[in-house]
Every structure is written in C-alpha cells, then in structure tokens.
Amino acid sequence: MSKIKEFFFKPRLLFLAPKRDDEIELKPVQIAMRVIVALMTAAWISFIPFYLFIIYMHKNKFFSYDFFVDGVFGLNTFVVAIAILFVFLSLYFYGFILFAKLGIQEQKDKGKNGYRLVTWIFIFVSFFMHVLFFELSLAKNKPYLILWLMGISAVFCSFFYSFVGQGFKKSLQNWLSPVLFVAASILLPFLNQDVTAEVVSMGLRSFNMGGGKSIQILEKNKDKQDDSEDVGELILLTPQNAYVRNGESQLLIIPISDHTEVKVW
Numbered sequence: 001m002s003k004i005k006e007f008f009f010k011p012r013l014l015f016l017a018p019k020r021d022d023e024i025e026l027k028p029v030q031i032a033m034r035v036i037v038a039l040m041t042a043a044w045i046s047f048i049p050f051y052l053f054i055i056y057m058h059k060n061k062f063f064s065y066d067f068f069v070d071g072v073f074g075l076n077t078f079v080v081a082i083a084i085l086f087v088f089l090s091l092y093f094y095g096f097i098l099f100a101k102l103g104i105q106e107q108k109d110k111g112k113n114g115y116r117l118v119t120w121i122f123i124f125v126s127f128f129m130h131v132l133f134f135e136l137s138l139a140k141n142k143p144y145l146i147l148w149l150m151g152i153s154a155v156f157c158s159f160f161y162s163f164v165g166q167g168f169k170k171s172l173q174n175w176l177s178p179v180l181f182v183a184a185s186i187l188l189p190f191l192n193q194d195v196t197a198e199v200v201s202m203g204l205r206s207f208n209m210g211g212g213k214s215i216q217i218l219e220k221n222k223d224k225q226d227d228s229e230d231v232g233e234l235i236l237l238t239p240q241n242a243y244v245r246n247g248e249s250q251l252l253i254i255p256i257s258d259h260t261e262v263k264v265w
Contacts, residue, residue, distance in 0.1 A: 033175045041178040048083075048185065049076055052200055055189055057236075059197035062251055066240040082203050089149060090156035092129045096122035097157060098164045105165040148188075148195040155184045208264045210236040215244060217254055218261040234264055 050068065057063050091098075096119050103115030130150075137146040162177030189196040201211035215234040231254065232246035242262060244252045256262065 030175070037175040037178050041182055044182045044185070049078070051186075052189060052196060055193050056197045056200040059193055060235050060243075060245075060251075062235065062243055062253075064236060064238050064241065064243060067236065067238040070239040078203065078207065078209075086152055086156055089129075090153035090160070091122075093126055093150060093153040094157040096120075096126055098160055101161060102165050142198070144192075144195050145198065148192055148199065151188050151192075155181060155188060158184075204236065208237075210234050210243070212245075213264050215242065216263040217242065218263065220259045220261060237262065237264070 053067070099115045099119040099122055103113040103119055106115065107113040130146075133146045133149060134143075137143050159177060159181040162174055166174065203211070205211035205213055212233045212235070215231060215237075217231055231242075231244045231252060233244065235243040235245055235251070237243075238256075240256055242252075242254045242256055244254060246252055254260075
C-alpha cells in the first residue's frame with residue numbers, strides 16, 4: 001500500500017516549475033512586445049467566428065453577405081457557445097497537465113503538493129474521454145473528428161498552460177505563447193477544412209440553423225392557401241435568406257420575409 005501511495009504522491013518534475021516574480025527582471029521592450037501581442041491576440045479571437053464560417057461557406061460554395069451584416073450577434077453567440085464547449089473539452093482531454101503544473105509550482109514554493117489527487121483524477125478522465133470520443137467517431141464513421149478535437153483541445157490547453165501558475169511578471173514576459181496560439185488556430189482549421197466545415201455543420205445542426213437539416217418553406221398568401229414546398233437540405237439560415245441544397249445538388253437562396261414560415265427538422 002505504501003508503494004502505491006508513493007507512486008501516486010511522490011514529488012516529480014520540480015525543474016519544470018516557473019521562476020517566481022522576485023527572480024524576474026522586466027525590460028520595457030518586453031512590456032511593449034506583450035501589449036502588442038495582447039492586442040493582436042484579442043483582435044484575432046474576435047475574428048475567429050468569421051474565419052470558421054468563411055471556411056464553412058467556402059466548402060459549401062456560397063457566401064452570405066447578410067449573415068455577416070445582420071447576423072453578427074447570432075454568429076458571435078453561436079461561436080461563444082462552441083468556444084465554451086472547446087474549453088471544457090480541452091480541460092477534459094488535457095486538464096491534468098494544468099493541475100500537474102500547479103502542483104509542481106506549489107511543491108517548489110511550499111514543499112507540498114495539494115493538486116496530486118485532482119491531477120490523477122483528470123488523468124483518468126482524459127483516458128476515459130479519449131476512449132469515449134474515439135468510439136463515437138468510429139460509430140459515426142468519422143474517425144478524423146477525434147483527431148481534430150484532440151488538436152484543438154491541445155491548442156487551448158497549451159495556451160492555458162503558458163499562463164497557469166505564472167506570476168504577473170512572468171505573464172508579461174510571455175509573448176510567444178499567444179503568437180503560437182494565433183498561428184495554430186489559423187493553421188489547424190485551414191489545413192483541415194473538411195473537418196472544420198463538418199464541426200461547424202454539427203454546431204448548426206444542433207441549433208437547427210443549417211448543416212444539412214431538412215427544411216420546408218411555407219409562403220403565406222391572404223388570397224390563396226398556403227403554398228408549401230420541400231426544398232431540400234438547409235445549409236445555413238440567416239436573418240434574410242435560407243441557403244438550401246436541393247435534390248439536384250443545386251444551391252437555392254430563398255428570401256425570408258414576414259410572410260414566410262420555415263420548418264426545420
């Protein structure tokens with residue numbers, strides 16, 4: 001029993017602990033560089049929603065002007081929800097790395113590690129999540145989805161790792177991690193456009209806003225009975241138009257008005 005306890009709670013990797021603030025000397029050029037990088041990172045994060053949907057539209061061979069003009073609020077709300085999901089997924093996949101770093105830092109500073117138990121719990125959670133998502137992706141015949149999710153989770157966790165447990169001065173010095181985060185978040189979706197489009201489709205399907213959901217358009221007329229037409233698969237629903245793929249793989253752009261009723265299922 002003592003050997004098992006020693007295996008799980010033995011101090012490890014103390015050399016990975018970052019320096020304390022009192023061991024760091026800041027230079028004005030480092031502060032200036034950090035401010036520039038912070039502004040660049042914030043600008044890119046605000047553009048990520050547009051970037052993902054541009055890839056989705058490119059793969060589906062259309063472009064919606066009204067979505068970016070009139071649907072910005074819905075776009076940002078949708079992507080915020082997806083971003084929160086990615087954050088939680090990244091913690092479930094690789095959160096143990098963050099807790100391990102916090103434990104190493106505490107062991108170095110205070111001679112004890114209060115994060116060992118939670119670190120091991122998240123190691124087992126990580127194993128379970130990898131197995132679960134691998135089986136789900138195989139069941140849907142889309143094994144590439146687990147690789148995409150693992151990649152984006154690793155990007156998020158790497159970004160968090162660069163700041164977790166760091167002091168204020170160390171965080172100010174850290175301009176490379178945000179740059180790498182921006183580069184990775186650009187290249188990963190771009191180099192895997194098919195998977196990125198599929199992930200966006202999954203999100204749209206969950207909100208009945210597109211992604212191949214079945215759609216029916218009803219045009220109401222006061223003088224006639226309601227005319228209805230099954231027009232095919234919904235690619236994207238915007239405030240002004242429904243972008244639909246019909247049975248002949250043609251793209252239809254159907255205007256949405258006060259006299260239009262849209263049924264999606």
